[in-house]
Amino acid sequence: MFTQTPQRFARRLLGSALADALTTPHGIDRYVELVRPAFSLHEVRAEVVAVRRATARSVTLALRPNDNWEGFRAGQFVRLSTAVGGVRHTRCYSPASSAHVGELIELTAHAQPDGVVSPFLRASARPGTVVSLSQAEGDFALPDERPDELLLISGGSGITPVMSMLRTLCHEGYRGRVAFLHYARDEHDVAYRRQLAELAAGHANVRLLYGYSRQSGAGELHGRFERAHLRAAEVDPAEALTFACGPTALLDTVRETWADDGLEERLHVEQFTAPARAQVDGAGHVAGSLRFVRSGVEAAGTAAPLLEQAEAAGLTPQSGCRMGICHTCTCRKLEGAVRDVRTGEISTAPDELIQICVNAPVGDVTLDI
Amino acid sequence: MSTTSPPQLTPEQLDAFGRELDAIRERVIADLGERDAAYIRRIIKAQRGLEVGGRTLLEVGFLPPAWLAGTAALSLSKILDNMEIGHNVMHGQYDWMNDQAVNGQAFEWDSACPSEQWRHSHNYMHHTHTNILGKDRDIGYGVLRMSEDQRWHPYYLGNPLYAVLLALFFQWGVALHDLEVDRVAAGKSSWKDKAGMLQAIWKKGRRQALKDYALFPLLAGPGAPFTFAGNLTANAVRNVWAFMIIFCGHFPEGTHEFTEEETEGETRGQWYVRQLLGSANLTGSPLFHVMSGNLSHQIEHHLFPDLPAHRYAELAVEVRAICERYGLPYNSGPLHKQFGSVVKKIVKLALPGSGGGDEPQEPPVKFQPKAARDERVPVAA
Numbered sequence: 239m240f241t242q243t244p245q246r247f248a249r250r251l252l253g254s255a256l257a258d259a260l261t262t263p264h265g266i267d268r269y270v271e272l273v274r275p276a277f278s279l280h281e282v283r284a285e286v287v288a289v290r291r292a293t294a295r296s297v298t299l300a301l302r303p304n305d306n307w308e309g310f311r312a313g314q315f316v317r318l319s320t321a322v323g324g325v326r327h328t329r330c331y332s333p334a335s336s337a338h339v340g341e342l343i344e345l346t347a348h349a350q351p352d353g354v355v356s357p358f359l360r361a362s363a364r365p366g367t368v369v370s371l372s373q374a375e376g377d378f379a380l381p382d383e384r385p386d387e388l389l390l391i392s393g394g395s396g397i398t399p400v401m402s403m404l405r406t407l408c409h410e411g412y413r414g415r416v417a418f419l420h421y422a423r424d425e426h427d428v429a430y431r432r433q434l435a436e437l438a439a440g441h442a443n444v445r446l447l448y449g450y451s452r453q454s455g456a457g458e459l460h461g462r463f464e465r466a467h468l469r470a471a472e473v474d475p476a477e478a479l480t481f482a483c484g485p486t487a488l489l490d491t492v493r494e495t496w497a498d499d500g501l502e503e504r505l506h507v508e509q510f511t512a513p514a515r516a517q518v519d520g521a522g523h524v525a526g527s528l529r530f531v532r533s534g535v536e537a538a539g540t541a542a543p544l545l546e547q548a549e550a551a552g553l554t555p556q557s558g559c560r561m562g563i564c565h566t567c568t569c570r571k572l573e574g575a576v577r578d579v580r581t582g583e584i585s586t587a588p589d590e591l592i593q594i595c596v597n598a599p600v601g602d603v604t605l606d607i
Numbered sequence: 608m609s610t611t612s613p614p615q616l617t618p619e620q621l622d623a624f625g626r627e628l629d630a631i632r633e634r635v636i637a638d639l640g641e642r643d644a645a646y647i648r649r650i651i652k653a654q655r656g657l658e659v660g661g662r663t664l665l666e667v668g669f670l671p672p673a674w675l676a677g678t679a680a681l682s683l684s685k686i687l688d689n690m691e692i693g694h695n696v697m698h699g700q701y702d703w704m705n706d707q708a709v710n711g712q713a714f715e716w717d718s719a720c721p722s723e724q725w726r727h728s729h730n731y732m733h734h735t736h737t738n739i740l741g742k743d744r745d746i747g748y749g750v751l752r753m754s755e756d757q758r759w760h761p762y763y764l765g766n767p768l769y770a771v772l773l774a775l776f777f778q779w780g781v782a783l784h785d786l787e788v789d790r791v792a793a794g795k796s797s798w799k800d801k802a803g804m805l806q807a808i809w810k811k812g813r814r815q816a817l818k819d820y821a822l823f824p825l826l827a828g829p830g831a832p833f834t835f836a837g838n839l840t841a842n843a844v845r846n847v848w849a850f851m852i853i854f855c856g857h858f859p860e861g862t863h864e865f866t867e868e869e870t871e872g873e874t875r876g877q878w879y880v881r882q883l884l885g886s887a888n889l890t891g892s893p894l895f896h897v898m899s900g901n902l903s904h905q906i907e908h909h910l911f912p913d914l915p916a917h918r919y920a921e922l923a924v925e926v927r928a929i930c931e932r933y934g935l936p937y938n939s940g941p942l943h944k945q946f947g948s949v950v951k952k953i954v955k956l957a958l959p960g961s962g963g964g965d966e967p968q969e970p971p972v973k974f975q976p977k978a979a980r981d982e983r984v985p986v987a988a
Contacts (some may be wrong), residue, residue: 260822262814263715268708269655324644326705565699565711565914566731581633591702591710600898 249305249413275368282306284343286367286553295389296395296429297360298334302369310374311382312337312406313399313481313508317372318345322358328589329355329588332399332483332508333374334430336409339576346429348395378481378508385479386414389471393421399508400481401430408441416444417471421463421488424453425460440493447471463491483508522524523573533607543579544594548607555574555594555607560594568593574603592596616880616933625876627929628910631922635914636703650897651708657684658717661841662823668833681841681899686848688717689778690900695916697726702913719812720782724804728785732914738857738885739865745857746864747807748773748780749789752956754864759959766957778815779847782808794815845937848898851946852889856905859887860948861938882909883930888923888939895942896920906937 251257257266270277274283282300291297310316315332335344347356379527380403388407397420404418417439422428425448435592438446449459459467468475475496480491482505496505519569526539530553537551548555559567562580562598568591575586576597584600585592594605657680664677674768689894693716695701701709717723728744736742740756747753751770751952752763772780773780790796798805812905861883870881889895896903897917904919907926912921930937 259814259818263811264655268651269659272652272655320706321706322642323640324642324704325640338943344774420841430963432883476968544917558727560736561735564726566726566732567700568699568712581628581636593699 242366253603265348270590274301275485276304278304278306280306281370282371282373284371286363286365286369287342288365289363291360292346292429293427295360295427296346296348298344298429299359301343301345301364301369302341303343305339307343307371308373309340310343310377310401312374313379314374315373315378315508316343316345318355319370320355320358322354325521325529329586332402334398334401336405337380338406338409342450344397345410347393348429363429364474365412376508378483380481381479384412384414387473387478388414388416389419389433389468389473389475389480390416390479391419391421391480391482391484391488393488394423394427394428394431395464396482396488396508397428397430399483401433403481404444406439408437408444409519413443414477415487416441417468417473417542418444418446419449419459419463420447421449421451421459421472421484423455424450438556445471445597447455463488465495468495475499475504478504480505481508482506485509524601526574526599526603528599529602529604530603539599541598543596543598544576544592544605547599548605549556553607557595560595562593565593567593567595572606575600615772616876616935618874618876619876620933621876621880623876624933624935625874625879626931628879629875630927632911632914635815635911635918635922639703639915643701643917645702646690646917647696647704647709649916650687654687654692657681657687661837665823665834665837666827667830668827669830674833674837676720678837678840678844680836682844682848684899685717685841685845686898687847690852690902691897691916692716692900693718693722694729694900694902697722698730699913700915715811717815718781719778719808719815720784721807721811723808724785725781730817730912737909738863739867739870739881741867741931744784744787745853748784749787750780752762753858753952755956755960756864757956758865761955762823764957767954770953773842774847774850776840777850780813782812794978851942852899852902854949855887855889855942855945856902857885858862858888858891858949858952859938859940859945860952862887879910880935882906883935883937885909886938887945888937890941891941906939916931 251268252270258259261269264540265279267278276283282303283410284303284307286299287302288300289297290300299457310333312536313332315330317328318331319328320324321327331345331347334346335342335345347359349357349360351357371601378399382408383457388403389401400418404416407416418434420428420434425431428434434446438444447459447467448457449461450469451462459470476499480496482491486509492505493502493507496502528537528539528544528547528551530536530548530551533553535551535553537547540547542550545555545557545560555569556566558564559580560567571588571590571592573588577584577586577594577600579596579598612923660683661677661680661682664673665681668674669678677907693714696709696714697716699712702711711726716725718725722830729861733743733745738746740746740754749759750773752759752766786801787796787807791801792885819842820835823838824834827834830902863881864882865885871876873881881912883906886905886909889899891903896919901916902908904923905918907919908916910926911919911922927937927939
């Protein structure tokens with residue numbers, strides 16, 4: 239008992255069956271969070287402890303996660319949730335910090351002009367802000383048994399997971415060769431320019447090469463990625479294990495190059511995809527398919543409300559008024575666009591709650607039913 | 608019971624009336640945002656603060672000032688939890704926030720009634736079939752005679768007594784509501800079908816009772832009886848208050864009831880008119896509206912059950928103006944007047960007949976003959 243810190247003791251007390259019975263039906267989180275917003279018995283929440291705006295578009299957050307955080311492997315991502323304009327949005331971000339630093343996570347968001355969460359974080363995140371996180375996810379990660387040689391390639395905001403890999407390797411005194419190729423518009427648009435320079439200066443096994451698309455004459459590499467850049471970096475893709483992250487165009491070229499050499503096995507890629515926007519012109523039905531993930535049922539979509547279509551597919555989702563009043567049928571739409579049959583309004587947001595009795599699919603829709 | 612017939616609207620007028628209300632709804636939906644989120648978070652914070660404060664004071668409830676202040680704070684907390692937060696959140700009014708803490712399907716309230724059953728009996732049965740005799744089970748809660756059209760039986764001589772008991776134990780009345788005990792008694796359904804519901808009520812009710820009547824009193828040690836009494840009083844205050852507000856929603860003088868026949872195949876406009884005629888508002892201060900969960904704006908709540916209730920006060924101005932233009936009645940009055948007429952109704956209907964004049968009643972509202980259209984109510988698009 240005496241080995242426990244007071245915090246641990248308090249946490250055990252708050253997590254006890256008695257505390258739960260005293261705070262039924264809301265549970266202890268809903269009380270403690272009013273004075274300690276980052277506290278939760280089970281959820282991962284994190285408090286922003288430092289904010290840096292390194293470039294005109296990016297914001298780098300140092301986050302202190304609560305006790306529920308289980309750490310991450312370099313290269314993995316987390317789902318970060320925060321309320322923007324009252325609505326909770328969730329986006330994926332890869333920590334850019336060393337996986338060996340457990341108490342702080344560093345995330346860098348690049349504000350997209352038509353985005354929601356990143357511009358919000360760029361403009362509004364400040365020390366004390368609390369966000370929700372998932373545990374780390376994803377297979378794009380350094381293998382536990384470190385390879386002898388590594389090639390890291392990133393474009394734009396795709397720098398974060400490979401930055402984490404490089405920092406993790408430097409942190410643990412990795413001796414193998416590491417080449418880091420980064421592509422950006424110009425040198426002012428590189429969020430980790432200073433930190434990369436420091437790492438390269440302090441580690442003889444790290445080589446750093448930049449390619450700029452809008453700044454001729456600067457950078458070690460000329461323009462966008464091409465095979466010649468591998469020679470410039472003195473890397474043999476057959477020898478090095480490669481991790482690449484960035485926009486689709488960059489990754490397509492990388493994939494083709496590796497495929498030409500029959501080296502797909504030696505390449506790991508992670509693509510950053512923005513949530514789907516409406517690809518519809520308005521009222522018309524767009525053909526698509528419906529996926530009901532929990533029941534594992536798929537069906538061709540029609541213009542009818544989703545409730546009717548789910549029932550036609552043999553499912554029995556909860557329902558009530560069938561006119562959009564009682565919210566009995568509300569369920570989570572994981573992906574896709576739907577049209578409110580009452581107003582014609584189309585909603586494309588991923589992971590949102592919809593009333594399936596008054597929403598019809600527009601194209602492919604995935605529901606948590 | 609003088610229910611004068613409202614003016615008859617033509618199908619075109621009904622459609623136009625419906626479109627005007629639809630337009631209000633769409634405008635508010637498009638405007639939902641930080642203001643609404645901040646409001647509900649602030650109310651939740653106030654409720655939790657009152658609860659922690661009240662329960663803490665009641666732990667030293669042997670001191671009379673602490674008992675009084677603690678009981679008052681806990682009563683207010685339970686009222687906020689059930690009405691402005693629970694009732695409204697469970698309507699899905701804040702689902703758009705995409706936040707589990709205020710999600711209509713995930714929320715549980717500080718009441719013996721499992722939220723799942725409440726959502727069925729209230730959001731669906733009551734709000735869809737508002738004031739339709741035989742379908743809306745909120746008319747009398749299966750216990751009281753609240754309409755002349757409910758056939759009299761000597762059982763109803765106890766109407767006022769049942770009402771007092773229902774008011775005092777309202778959370779348990781609400782908990783048992785969705786069981787439809789009267790239908791079981793009439794042989795229309797069986798206890799076997801209700802096993803799952805009974806189990807849920809038992810589980811929820813037991814945890815509620817354990818917290819209020821065992822754990823918190825025991826924590827107070829020798830002061831346990833004071834804590835017990837404070838919690839009992841707070842539950843009773845919440846019960847009576849909720850009963851009063853809810854019974855003022857649909858039973859004051861001038862509210863209408865409907866038959867299944869006359870509401871068959873109704874259009875969106877007719878649905879709106881039924882909600883309007885079946886509901887009554889309470890006038891009062893902003894604080895009164897908050898403490899009633901904004902059910903004081905029962906009319907606006909029934910027109911727009913899933914819009915955040917704190918907006919009803921603003922909408923009421925517009926709704927009232929629209930009703931005036933169409934010559935539709937808008938039933939509104941202070942609590943003492945509206946509740947007074949409810950009490951009068953409860954007492955009168957204990958006796959056979961209408962209790963009022965001997966004149967045969969006009970059906971409360973007659974819609975125009977069904978227009979040659981068969982569309983389902985919501986799907987106007």
